[in-house]
Amino acid sequence: MKNILTFLFVFTATLALAQEKSNLELIDIFDMEYVSDPQISPDGSKIVYIRNSKDVMTDKNLSNLWIINFDGSNNRPLTTGNHNNVSPRWSRDGKKLVYRSNGEDSKTKLYMMWLDTKESVPLTNTPQAPSNVSWSYDNRHLAFTMFVPENHESIVKLPQKPEGAKWNDPPKYIDDMTYRADGAGYLKSGHNQIFILSTDGGTPRQLTSSQNNHGGPVWSKDNSSLYFSANLHKNKEFEPANSEIYKLEVKSGKIDTLTNRFGPDDGITLSPDGKKIAYTGFDDTFQGYQVSKLYLMNADGTKVQELSKDFDRDVQNVQWAADGKGLYFQYDDKGDTKIGSITLNGKVSTITENLGGLSLGRPYNQAEFTVSRNGKFTYTLGGTTHPSDLGTHYKGNDNRLTHLNDDLFSFRNVAEVEELWWESSFDQRKIQGWIVKPPNFDASKKYPMILEIHGGPFTSYGSVFSAEVQAYAAAGYVVLYTNPRGSTSYGQEFGNLIHHDYPNHDYDDLMSGVDALLAKGYVDDKNLFVTGGSGGGVLSAWIVGKTDRFKAAVVAKPVINWYSFVLYSDNPGFFYKYWFPNKPWENPENYLKRSPISLVGNVTTPTMLLTGEEDYRTPIAESEQYYAALKLQKVETAMVRIPGASHGIANRPSNLIAKIASVLAWFDKYKDK
Secondary structure (H helix, E strand, C coil), X not given: CHHHHHHHHHHHHHHHHHHCCECCCHHHHHHCCEEEEEEECCCXXXXXXXXXXXXXXXXXXXXXXXXXXXXXXXXXXXXXXXXXXXXXXXXXXXXXXXXXXXXXXXXXEEEEEECCCCCEEECCCCCCCCEEEEECCCCCEEEEEEEEECCCCCCCCCCCCCCCCCCCCCCCCCCCCCCEECCCEECCCEEEEEEEEECCCCCCEECCCCCCCECCCEECCCCCEEEEEECCCCCCCCCCCCCEEEEEECCCCCEEECCCCCCCEEXXXXXXXXXXXXXXXXXXXXXXXXXXXXXXXXXXXXCCEECCCCCCCCCEEEEECCCCCEEEEEEEXXXXXXXXXXXXXXXXXXXXEEECCXXXXXXECCCCEEECCCCCEEEEECCCCCCXXXXXXXXCEEEECCCCCHHHHCCECCCEEEXXXXXXXXXXXXXXXXXXXXXXXXXXXXEXXXXXXXXXXXXXXXXXXXXXXXXXXXXXXXXXXXXXXXXXXXXXXXXXXXXXXXXXXXXXXXXXXXXXXXXCCCEEEEXXXXXXXCHHHHHHHHHHHHCCCCCEEEEECCCCCHHHHHHHCCCHHHHHHHHCCCCHHHCHHHXXXXXXXXXXXXXXXXXXXXEECCCCCCCHHHHHHHHHHHHHCCCCEEEEEECCXXXXXXXXXXXXXXXXXXXXXXXXXXXXX
């Protein structure tokens, strides 16, 4: 009996310990998984999705393909190993799958898998990786894009070096306006061209050869032509958003132009009968934010009509209904991503909501969905308590098929997220935000607060999971993240309140949000902190130049000087034209007036600068300018440089951890204990 009692005591105590949760730790980021790119089979019976994970030993983001029945049964892997297997696409008959993988020799190739045997073979062995793959309707060919290098002759001619001499590498001769890209570095000479390939394998056939980048091809119903989007205009460097839709005859190589309005035309999808093309775009007026509309035209480019003229939200990821009488799309609305439907008369209705979860770092609205021929949907299911899982929708019913992080969250706390609305002190507009409370929150206590500001500026936060925000809450901070004016998902008028006026009254929106949170009584007004990245870095620097109410700030990957940014970023042809009324030297006063560097003389707040050393969107020179200026002003400051990181700092798991650890270290240094 004694032994039995001892066993029961130990078992009960062990169970109690197992059920007691602790707060998230930064190392837990390596254990977080999420679903992306769910692809439903044509008959709606199965779903292939990407299961994304991280390797703590190699600091890599990994991905494998999994397959599951629509009812949630028989969930199993199609690929395994510490590789990247991505972009699964079903054949039209649902019997095969193509995908990209670097699993064989670390070189990304295009593979085909037979679903009955799970046998998989590489179709390509090209130096560059294929992308944007599309199946022909007879399942006999694939079309895709692939980068084709080009010789770029230098006018700099060096003398012949003596045999055995060790000279430096020859100088790099650059004459393109866009010569580097964030995340890609200095660009190689060449363009994305369109190819086709037999599903029996062999040599890909190149169909285009112009000195332009070509978008993902879409097959015509009779398999004789491909539709694609591209900017083939001679002035493409100066009008980077002006793309058209083209038709390419596979046999002859002849290209016909189907659209001709000024603005972007892309997002092509062909109707089930092959007679119509739906696509997205807008008439470009050089506004900072322009809502993406849905258009319909005949397959020959005639009878263009705007379907979504009365719908004031961005139309994305358009897919036809099987009967050809309407289309499905996703859109962001007040911080929530939804699937909508639209009739050919332009009537919009909502199918389902709560999509998201693809942005593991910060709570951005990012999601994906696909639909089968019989009206079954699969999507990335978002929520504030977990990264994206796999969701389904059919005949009004939604189901969650995966719980990838239940193992982690069985012993780690997840902070509670609460929606908050307030009126801006500037014009009483309604502004939306979210409060994230520390685990085991006690409203009778006073907590330090972090204001976390999104980038863009034309993007939006939402009711989705964020490892970064959760880490701040786990460290004992109440976090406020918001969608001030200029944010998307509230319509074109709201987004363009900052057109040629950023930063300005978005500052009032943010400060009003802080005041609304303070009014709840559980935030210590002597322990306020502020941070944000990219556009949020701009606003963080702007804030400390306007007020000293924050104890410390972390300004991440900011623009500090708009004059230098426009000329030093990776897309000068875009930024000066859409974000400013003139070139920098034509109106330097306007550039300076909107630059945080103009307010540096007011700053007294201890401020950290944080940027990736290979950031070509908001280059680290912006942070270096502000760092030097703050030092000259004798403001307490520090600079954190993330080695090897681009603008998307979290390109490696350890980079995201390093960013969060840096922010917390700086705030903890100045927080009242």
